[in-house]
Amino acid sequence: MARHTASFPVAGWVKHYDKQSFLSDLIAAVIVAIMLIPQSLAYAMLAGLPPEVGLYASIAPLIAYALLGTSSTLSVGPVAITSLMTSAALAEVAQQGTADYLTGAITLAALSGIMLLGFGLLRLGFLANFLSHTVVSAFITASAVIIALSQVRHVLGIEAEGDNLFELAHAIGMQSNNANFYTVLIGIATLSFLFAVRIWGASVLQKAGLSARGAELAAKSAPVMGVIATILLTVRFELEARGVAIVGEIPTGLPSFAPPVFPLELIEMLLVPAALISIIGYVESISVGRTLGAHRQERVNSNRELVGLGAANLASAFSSALPVTGGFSRSVVNFDAGAVTQGASIYTAILIALVSMLLTPALYFLPKATLAATIIVAVLSLVDLSIIKKTWRYSRSDSFALLITIGATLGFGVETGVSCGVATSLALHLYRTSRPHIAEVGLVEGTEHFRNVRRYEVKTVPEILTLRVDESLFFANASFLEDEVFLKLSSQPAIRHVILMCSAVNEIDFSALEVLEELNRRFEEQGLALHLSEVKGPVLDRLHRTAFMDRLSGNLYLSQHQAFRDLCERFHYSALAGQP
């Protein structure tokens, strides 16, 4: 267990690498590479970039992650959501097909790499926790719908672009009469084939004699079969001349590995989109890494993951490609195909490099409709509408965040969607933590326990108010405590003593200390006493370093029961039985 404790994760597996691991990794690499070829081309098309860029993003980034990442089976490269976000970000800075557009993509990858790396080195991985999982699910579902719709134009052979549901639906509606018959034929055929394989493929292959895992994996090669079949059809029936859009010439060879160069104003314009792409990419990747890691008792370290993904994105920028992250489907294939170490990713990278050098001429006649069908089938599996019903039943505030995110993404596009999601998460979080649970407690008769007066039948004294604070006190919630105390005081004028029961207070920060000092000062003016009970050791140590404990108008009690008994005895108060 805890495999990756070395400061350089790669050292962990290289030491014990043997022939068996090599063979397992190589087989996985071949299967992943077969799956990645159409996917890389497709996601480059989704991002509005030339197809070779997708291949380039599947070479160096894989090697960078293999050397620095902590998951043994995560497979990085261009993925659907970040490719869509890339295209949305670049739509505002340049025209598709221009050199500036490509420079923009490289800039995004570089910025994203620097940010992720920076966050990792500063150990800020915990920040990703603030993007609630509910919001991420909502965002992915809505984005998948947008992605699928954005590809319909390639299946129909029309021009219909847009950033959100309405624009896309409108454009497709306006242009649908111009659909190209042969393109639609290719598109529908590929879609049907891919859907059929997805639904029945594995079970049919299993009946034909393949093992369960073998059938699963063979079914994953459906996109490549679609690619080969449609290329052959296009060549045989000269479909290009009949208006079917094809991928066309893809330069042969490897990307020139060079430091990316980009103008300063481009950085300024792409800073926010790069941050959003980094956050979403990271959250998607770490959840894949953790899910797979759990099956192998492998811990994925969030800060190391940031470093690994940061390096992968920088590698992508150096290869003149687009932002990358750990993808769900490719990683699952890698895992299922038996990858043992990140060696598999290195071999995958080598195979993709060979494809770039040797096989790109064969892709000349590949119809864009085929790639679009691949994307549509891939992303529709990301759509999860059940979460709407589940959150609605469970919690209204969670479903509120969910619906805001889905609505904003569908209605205004991915950038607004993810920004709204992040903002809603944070606002909900801030709201919740600013109101600590504070219970007025009383003595459970016959015991030394104190319980919430609203829920239990307990004894209280009109002159004594005991408040149990169920959270650490710090600047964001301290004034809430102050308000609560004065609210109680104004409704219960008999109170002479306030006991703060601090059994759940793990920390009191300086701002909260100032609030307590202020409370104490006001209590003295009004002839009241402030007492503390059950203060934890470390909290008390720190309080003793200040003048607060000397100035405390009341006493410090080890236990709440002791506090209650002492005050009752000294002032001859008698307890009243309350109702729950």
Place this chain on the structure above:
Amino acid sequence: MARHTASFPVAGWVKHYDKQSFLSDLIAAVIVAIMLIPQSLAYAMLAGLPPEVGLYASIAPLIAYALLGTSSTLSVGPVAITSLMTSAALAEVAQQGTADYLTGAITLAALSGIMLLGFGLLRLGFLANFLSHTVVSAFITASAVIIALSQVRHVLGIEAEGDNLFELAHAIGMQSNNANFYTVLIGIATLSFLFAVRIWGASVLQKAGLSARGAELAAKSAPVMGVIATILLTVRFELEARGVAIVGEIPTGLPSFAPPVFPLELIEMLLVPAALISIIGYVESISVGRTLGAHRQERVNSNRELVGLGAANLASAFSSALPVTGGFSRSVVNFDAGAVTQGASIYTAILIALVSMLLTPALYFLPKATLAATIIVAVLSLVDLSIIKKTWRYSRSDSFALLITIGATLGFGVETGVSCGVATSLALHLYRTSRPHIAEVGLVEGTEHFRNVRRYEVKTVPEILTLRVDESLFFANASFLEDEVFLKLSSQPAIRHVILMCSAVNEIDFSALEVLEELNRRFEEQGLALHLSEVKGPVLDRLHRTAFMDRLSGNLYLSQHQAFRDLCERFHYSALAGQP
């Protein structure tokens, strides 16, 4: 108590208003007005605006707040910090002295008014809690230093502007040879007089026979005496001809009360500065209101305060003036002078209006050095360096936030300073709340209590891990719990049962529920059982609405002791005594 429960706060005091209250309010109004005249002119100058703008900001805004605010003694108007922030924001959009500059100030007031009003109506007052008091103190101290330095040029009669400590110090150093002798004379004399009155004034006047409060209040008229004396000196010795800069002509009359008009791009440029001014202004104001309110058992409602301050800023925008907020010194004077209700502010506004209509010609020869001296003496009382030492002794993370804020404000100016402060507050808050306190607990022998294994001598069982979660579980901290669980599992391989003791868990949100489901799923795969104990009623009700409870690999126990005993009995585990 709880005086302002009416939905329109003004109704509270108007009903019971009598002659005694009227007289008290009127006396307070006269004293505040005398203090406000030089202060209003000075803060307009600090903001880079014509002097009459300061007077205008002290008329309608006071009335707006009097009608809608909840504090009975808060006095609103231009204050030092927001005036400095106004000047910093406007430096980027227009040249001082131009019409555009004034339009900028009006836009800031209008935006600030709309924001505050909006936050108040949406009941978002709690958001101000996220600006830690430590950060605000640091910001005010550093800003006061910048303000004092920015006024040195008026005392020396030179040109020396800048946004931060270095720029100001450099500019003053470069220009100090050009100081004007008579200006320096006026400036130093006024400074000495004001400082002397501040230090010895009250005690001298008390010895001369005034009551303690009377002496305090009389000492507050020092700035007006300085104004009168230096005007007389300037006229008598024709100092204007000798190079002493004077205020010059101030238009006589009231501001034309008109809806502000401003270009859209100005709004875009000033949105962030307006937000910062609103936040700082609100936080300063509410803390003054609360401090004074405490002396009268008066509750200041944060959302109502937002509405009151929002209305005051809109009134300021309609009067062609600058952003306003509740000021500390003026409110204290109002309180000390015996103001009983917001009637005092209304009379103050009427008095300032009379000054604007009748007395402005008398201010023609007022030296700017006098106003600068007034500002310097006023803001230096805001400098509180003791807080650095106090926080350092108390908590390193608080003093880190403090030093970042002071450093950023001094080094880069107020906007960067307050942004860094807000960001540091939020980052610290997010960091703390994302790591809930989770303790591994064991049985205290001879009792039914479970305590932290690190602090107490408790009994544990190698096969059972009990974790007590000391906070509600939600998206920001749920994955931390997951990490903790797997960390324990990897270091204690004997564990077969994990009990989550939920006595301090007040809420489990949907994202946290998903984490628990995932934990449960993984536990099943690994042959482990997940148990829950001491789950609170409302939390359990909600969990029962999901499939989680049915799928739970272990059991639900009412008490932790029951859970521990049951598992030990069923599986014949025997407890080991541990060391603390």
